Amino acid sequence: MTRVFSLVRVLFFVFLALFLLGGVAIVGAQALGVLLLNGGMVTGVSKTLAPWVFSAATVCSVCAFVLRYQPSAEKPQT
Numbered sequence: 001m002t003r004v005f006s007l008v009r010v011l012f013f014v015f016l017a018l019f020l021l022g023g024v025a026i027v028g029a030q031a032l033g034v035l036l037l038n039g040g041m042v043t044g045v046s047k048t049l050a051p052w053v054f055s056a057a058t059v060c061s062v063c064a065f066v067l068r069y070q071p072s073a074e075k076p077q078t
Contacts (some may be wrong), residue, residue, distance in 0.1 A: 005070045012063035022053035051060045 026049050033041030 001071075005067065008063050008066050012060055012067060015060035015063065019053050019056035019060055022049055022056060025049060026053060 026045055026074075029045040030042045033039070035046065
């Protein structure tokens with residue numbers, strides 16, 4: 001069972017990095033589009049990257065949910 005939780009933990013960090021980097025890419029590209037007065041760039045980057053970033057965020061949140069059920073390594077106090 002610990003292998004499953006180890007795999008889920010790795011997936012959590014991978015998808016966390018992906019959705020954070022994707023969010024930075026979306027905001028940065030949209031800011032650049034605003035500065036260049038290019039409305040197509042602002043909407044285009046959102047249409048292109050948003051589904052991938054939202055999917056990564058969803059997988060990350062599911063992994064976080066699963067990790068909440070990992071048994072604690074602490075021994076109960078008596």
